[in-house]
Amino acid sequence: MSHRIALSFEDGVTRFVEAREGETIADAAYRQGINIPLDCRDGACGICKCRVESGRHDGGDYIEDALTEAEAAEGFALACQARPRTDLVVAIPTTSAACKTRPQDFTVALRGVERLSETSLAFSLEAPAGLAFLPGQYVSLRVPGSDQRRAYSFSSAPGAEALSFLVRDIPQGLMSTWLRDQAKPGAAMEFSGPSGSFYLRAVTRPLLFLAGGTGLAPFLSMLGKLAAEGCDQPVHLVYGVTNDSDLVAVEALEDCAARLDGFSFTTVVAAEASGHPRKGYVTAHIAPEHLHGGDVDVYLCGPPAMVDAVRGWLAAQGVMPASFHFEKFSPSGPADAARLAA
Structure with missing residues (x-):
């Protein structure tokens, strides 16, 4: 049985490769023209260390100097040793160009x-x-x-x-x-x-999605996947816009709520003159139960000012989410300057 591996490079490029039964991540990538940096191929040098963000794998044989027990527990693996047991998403800590590939x-x-x-x-x-x-x-x-x-x-x-x-x-x-x-x-x-490095990771805890304007788009993609595959964690979305006319795709969110157990959403309009029942900024409509005492993965996509405001608000609440993934976007900027994810 083959497994698909998504190789996510630090410059945001993602390439997909197929791994044959028993094939390592590095060998599967190399066979398809992508050269993950490595040296020894024996699990001894640690140069090919990467992070498995989703899926299950067999870590293979290696020495402690190359990969510690604590690192392995956090999802790190050696590409020259790790063999996928399921489809994987793997973060490669170098650029796509360094691996001789491109979008x-x-x-x-x-x-x-x-x-x-x-x-x-x-x-x-x-x-x-x-x-x-x-x-x-x-x-x-x-x-x-x-x-x-x-x-x-x-x-x-x-x-x-x-x-x-x-x-x-x-x-x-x-x-x-x-x-x-x-x-x-x-x-x-x-x-x-x-x-882009702003993508849905393996879901192991509650999710809080925060969308600003057309920053709703990636969440519709994420929710579509969750609705198709199922999710055993609660998911809440707060969707904020400036004016009533900016509030779109609500029907799509309602459809997701009907298909995905545990999903709920809140819409918010900032304009004072709005007739919307919930006005103000997104942060005013994040309830304590949505933060789960910090045991939550937060995903945020919106304009830079919104991203900075949410980060400041979380700090003021004294809440440190288990993980915080964000993407800033500029509505009219060119592609090479329009996305900044972390």
């Missing part, structure tokens, strides 16, 4: 554009053969007719029939203008990816 390039057809509100659009692309991604990741999409690129997170779950994305409709935005005024079904769209 994949695809050209696909536009399926359509949907107006969600006066400030938001959604568009969908044909899903190309050979594309795999982790829920929460994004692609770098070339704006047709230009050499400019924009980064958009998948709102569709892995394995969906089509790739879908949410876009804020910026009046003078390059991609917004093309989608609004020129896009036609069947138009060729070029993108590279997947990329």
Whole structure:
């Protein structure tokens, strides 16, 4: 039986490889043209140390100097020794270029554009053969007719029939203008990816999702995966926007709540003039029970100011989440400057 390994590099690039029965992570990658740094191949030097973020593996044979018992307990492994027992997500502590690989390039057809509100659009692309991604990741999409690129997170779950994305409709935005005024079904769209270190890890404790504006997109992808596979932990999403017109895809969240036991969500609008029943910022609507006394994995995607505000608020509450994953985005920035994840 073969297993799929997602190799996540520190520059955000993710590549997927297939491991044959009994094959190590390093050998599977090398066979498919990806050179994970290593030296001894005997579990002695530790150069190929990586972190298994999801899935089960056999750690193999190695000495304490290469990998300590404490490191192994935290999920670290040696790529030259570890053999997958299930599909894996593995964080490789170097760049994709250092491993002689790069993002994949695809050209696909536009399926359509949907107006969600006066400030938001959604568009969908044909899903190309050979594309795999982790829920929460994004692609770098070339704006047709230009050499400019924009980064958009998948709102569709892995394995969906089509790739879908949410876009804020910026009046003078390059991609917004093309989608609004020129896009036609069947138009060729070029993108590279997947990329990003903001993705759903193995779920072992309660989850708190915090979304700002079109930062909802990666959470729709994550929730789609959780709904399809099931989840035995509670999941709560707080979705905040500036104005009533920015609040979109609520029906998709309601559908997720119907399909996924233990999922709940709260919507919030910041504008004073809003008629929404819950106003203010996201932090005002995080209840103590959502933090589980710190035994929670927090995922946050939104503008830089929101990310900084949430981090400050958590510190003020004296809460240190078990893990905190965030992605800052700039709605109109080019792809190489639009994402910063940790």
